[in-house]
Amino acid sequence: MTNILFVTSSPRGAASHSTKVAEQVLAGLIEREPGASVVRRDLSANPLPHLGEDYLGALFSAPEGWTEEQRALVGISDTLVDEVFAADVIVIASAMINFSVPSTLKTWLDYVARAGKTFSYGEAGPKGLITGKRVVLVESKGGIYSEGPMKAHDHQLPYLRFILAFLGMTDVEVIQVEGVNLGPDIAVAAVEKATTQAGATAKAISDQRQAA
Template identity: 55%
Template sequence: MSSILLITSSPRGAASHSTRVATELANKLQAKTPGAKIVTRDLASNPLPHIDADYASGIYTPVESRSVQQQNVVGVSDAVVDELFTADAVVISTGMINFNISSTLKAWIDHIARAGRTFSYGAEGPKGLVTGKKVYLVIASGGVYSDGPAAAFDHATPYLKTALGFLGMTDVEVIRIEGVAMGPEAEAKAISSALDHTDDLALAA
């Protein structure tokens, strides 16, 4: 891989477990491929605008006919789509917030899901156009959602896999950092386990 896109979205800054583990994974992947570069998009410190009327109308308006506002917001979307297409691997991190992803990460999904650019419709139905990429999802949660009674409350993992798969990104690995609110020992164990997992994934890359 020559380009790794690192998407972080936690509002917790330096205290974020998902950002830490995702960043370490991106660094390990970079070390595996000399010359590879990491492109970081921090959605917490530099959030994308949530889609609005200018976006909804602008993406269907010819470029020469767009208003200034439409040009600006569609330009933001074009930039993140171009960034995605350029990447060979994508590392996406989020904390589980109210059983789902952060709103800033949802805005990123809304900007990259573009008919005619990242997916198309044809006689056989929808077709994802963002193909040939390895995706890593790093998801942190206070509780344990990978199995057990709370598993049904995890809407973050299935949503991300569904949305990304719709766009053509079906080769997805999930790294969980779970149970971090269950005391210092459980927190340390969750982080250590996630970092070990990133070691294995980097070796396999």
Template identity: 55%
Template sequence: MRSILLVTSSPRGAASHSSRIAGELVRDLQAGAPGSTVTLRDLAADPLPHIGTDFAIGSRAPAADRTAGQAAAVAVSDAAVAELLAADTVVIAAGLINFGVPSTLKAWIDNVARAGLTFRYTEAGPEGLAKGRKVYLVLASGGIYSEGPAAAMDHAVPYLRDTLGFMGMTDVEVIRVEGVAMGPEAEAQGLDRARAQLDGLARAA
């Protein structure tokens, strides 16, 4: 039985390619592990606050010394961290926006990347504390960024791999839905390629 955390971030609602493919992936994972639980964190419908002064100070202060505002900011982060650590499988869906991740997804990263909770510093260097989780990244893009001249402009996948890896999540599979703004035929081909990759993942599992 799996415990799956599905993190979506597209502002496009039902029209979102990343959310659609991520949902299909989650259904495949559930089919392969009956009884699996799924927790949805929809960052477009219910965004986490971008970190501010209350979080920056409160997250480093003893709980008893926090102001009401600091306690509230840390509590939001604590809940997101607990949600992440309760999952053994994480599916993150995002669109490539201005060559990076949506700001809502960046806010989620900022809330869950917590010293002492998801990583720590040791004499040997930083150590991720969220090890052992399988992560799937579903990234939709209007153009082609997996290869070719635009590949260097994809800052989403490298950023997510690096930040997740810093927290100990190094087993990361990337599913791309590419070319969706290049006309109906290219859009259909991008979805077909993504679904073919899902089929391969389901067979491997």
């Protein structure tokens, strides 16, 4: 049975282009494997507390000295980390906000990135410990950032690729929904193109898992 972790982060909810296309990926995966287990994390509807002194203090102190608040915050991180490790396929939907990721998604990544749990440091440098995952990253952007003069200002895709790889997740398929604010016709075409890619991606992942 395939375990799927489905993470959305757009504050636009169901109207979000990234969420809509990510849902198509999920639907394609479930269609091919109806018994798949799905864990949903809607980071906009249920935002995580941003990192603060209590959580960071707990990471650098012995558990026996933690306050109840610290235990609760570390417990949140433990749950999120467990969800990632349990997943075979991770689908992440991210809408570009002010040239980068939503703060809710950044916070989720902050809780998942745990020294000694999801990455380690050694003589050879950092080593990601979350391996063997298939990741589908669905991004929506108001303008065109894959090419042209705005490409250098895309701080969403480079960051997500880097942090995922840092944690050990290098098998990443990217689906971009670009130019959704450049006019209705462009938005419709972008969503249609991304939806087609979503279906193909779901099929490829399912076929690969069945062949393994």
